[in-house]
Amino acid sequence: MKQKYERPTIRKMNTGFMNKFGTRTDFDPVSEIDGISVKSLVKQYGSPVFVLSxxxxxxxxxxxxxxxxxxxxxxxxxxxxxxxxxxxxxxxxxxxxxxxxxxxxxxxxxxxxxxxxxxxxxxxxxxxxxxxxxxxxxxxxxxxxxxxxxxxxxxxxxxxxxxxxxxxxxxxxxxxxxxxxxxxxxxxxxxxxxxxxxxxxxxxxxxxxxxxxxxxxxxxxxxxxxxxxxxxxxxxxxxxxxxxxxxxxxxxxxxxxxxxxxxxxxxxxxxxxxxxxxxxxxxxxxxxxxxxxxxxxxxxxxxxxxxxIDDAGYLIGSVLANKRLSDGRRATIVDFGINILFTSNWYDHKISVAKEAGQYTEETVLFGPLCMNIDVVRESINLPLLESGDHLIVHKVGAYNMTQWMQFINMRPSVVLIDQKGQSHQIRTPETLEYLEMMELLPDHLK
Structure with missing residues (x-):
């Protein structure tokens, strides 16, 4: 039986930048930082969380x-x-x-x-x-x-x-x-x-x-x-x-x-x-x-x-949801935005997954959770298919993110230091509503 003819199409493939050693990919899973598993860091300190080595x-x-x-x-x-x-x-x-x-x-x-x-x-x-x-x-x-x-x-x-x-x-x-x-x-x-x-x-x-x-x-x-x-x-x-x-x-x-x-x-x-x-x-x-x-x-x-310090800093986050944009591109929404990852405005940070994933990858837009159209962590990155709850690791975030970050819609997260013996220490606690309202004053006529 003669098969139905399908018109050939050309599709842009983003397989990573080329260098003298060949093609670079960023998909190798990163399941731990300085000997502590990503999963246990999230369990103990929440997501997102900054980690310093x-x-x-x-x-x-x-x-x-x-x-x-x-x-x-x-x-x-x-x-x-x-x-x-x-x-x-x-x-x-x-x-x-x-x-x-x-x-x-x-x-x-x-x-x-x-x-x-x-x-x-x-x-x-x-x-x-x-x-x-x-x-x-x-x-x-x-x-x-x-x-x-x-x-x-x-x-x-x-x-x-x-x-x-x-x-x-x-x-x-x-x-x-x-x-x-x-x-x-x-x-x-x-x-x-x-x-x-x-x-x-x-x-x-x-x-x-x-x-x-x-x-x-x-x-x-x-x-x-x-x-x-x-x-x-x-x-x-x-x-x-x-x-x-x-x-x-x-x-x-x-x-x-x-x-x-x-x-x-x-x-x-x-x-x-x-x-x-x-x-x-x-x-x-x-x-x-x-x-x-x-x-x-x-x-x-x-x-x-x-x-x-840049390469001593990591940001661990989690996938919230996936969706398709009007042009067909895959979009993944994560629980960290440009308010805490300020350097994503000028860097294409390396981003790794925290678990083994399949060989299939797809061009993805990575959005943060803010109700702002400009909250784009990466405009285009090839990632394996991710599910809600999966963890991502953003690399080389130690410089400026913890001084230029801002509270907006979501509060600023924990910062954790892993010492030379492989023990984790919380060096900045996550913000709370009580902390956020400490500086506010309410006029008597509004009480």
């Missing part, structure tokens, strides 16, 4: 320090509080020898509360309140000046309290990466930074101890750091020769990327992101090859954040 945090930090200290004699890391300021996380970095880098009075007080000595706190940011500046001056903290108004304010405060402030200037410049980050600090090319330096040196009650830059976030160019280091070294040498002021440290800021994949990237982050060692090579070679004598080499400070 203490072992991975410490390994990342130790490897980064080693990358720089094997190339340069004087190195100090300062943990970027804005990246993840949960006290348990900060304590780990401080135990490893990291100073604190903060960008607000709130973070400054957290650092003090975590036992960081005042002279080991770097105070950055454009919005430092007067009371916080007074405290920082009295604690001998390193204040990085962002603009002229702040410079004049610090001079006035020092006169009023009869104290001397240890300061640095934040510098912005053209490193060949565009757009230029010129919103923060004083510009190198137009001479504003040299004007600021002169005002500091001649003020009488400010001590210029350092030069600071932060050239951008998620930087993929190691050569940009070479340019930045060269310009900071040039300023340091001018301070010595023209103002007889020795610069004690150069702070190259942060910006080193994790291996997350940026949205729209042609290749995955693991194939394109330079290693910390490559950044270390570019920065330290530049400083060592400058005209400093051995005894006048400045301390090198790094304020790295995401590269030290």
């Amino acid at each position: 203490e072992k991975r945090i410490r390994k990342n930090y130790q490897a980064a320090v080693r990358s720089f200290k094997t190339r340069y004699p004087k190195v100090q890391f300062a943990w970027s509080y804005k990246t993840n300021y949960l006290n348990a996380v900060c304590k780990i970095f401080h135990q490893e020898g990291s100073w604190a880098e903060v960008v607000s009075g709130f973070e400054y007080h957290k650092a003090l509360g975590n036992g960081v000595a005042g002279n080991q706190i770097i105070f950055n940011g454009p919005d430092k309140k007067e009371a916080d500046l007074v405290l920082a001056i009295e604690n001998h903290s390193l204040i990085h000046i962002d603009h002229f108004d702040e410079l004049y304010q610090i001079i006035r405060i020092c006169e009023q309290i009869n104290k001397k402030a240890k300061v640095a200037v934040r510098v912005n410049f053209d490193t060949g990466v565009y757009p230029i980050w010129d919103r923060f600090g004083f510009n190198y090319e137009n001479g504003h930074v040299w004007t600021a330096i002169n005002k500091i040196v001649t003020s009488g009650n400010l001590e210029l101890v350092g030069l600071h830059c932060h050239i951008g976030t998620f930087m993929l160019s190691t050569s940009a750091y070479s340019v930045a280091a060269t310009k900071l070294c040039d300023l340091a040498m001018r301070c010595k020769n023209e103002l007889q002021t020795a610069i004690q440290y150069l702070d190259l800021g942060g910006g080193f990327p994790s291996t997350n994949t940026l949205k729209g990237a042609y290749l995955p982050g693991v194939d394109t992101v330079p290693s910390v060692e490559e950044f270390a090579e570019a920065i330290t070679n530049t400083i060592l090859n400058f005209s400093f004598s051995t005894d006048e080499l400045p301390l090198l400070i790094l304020e790295s954040g995401r590269v030290l």
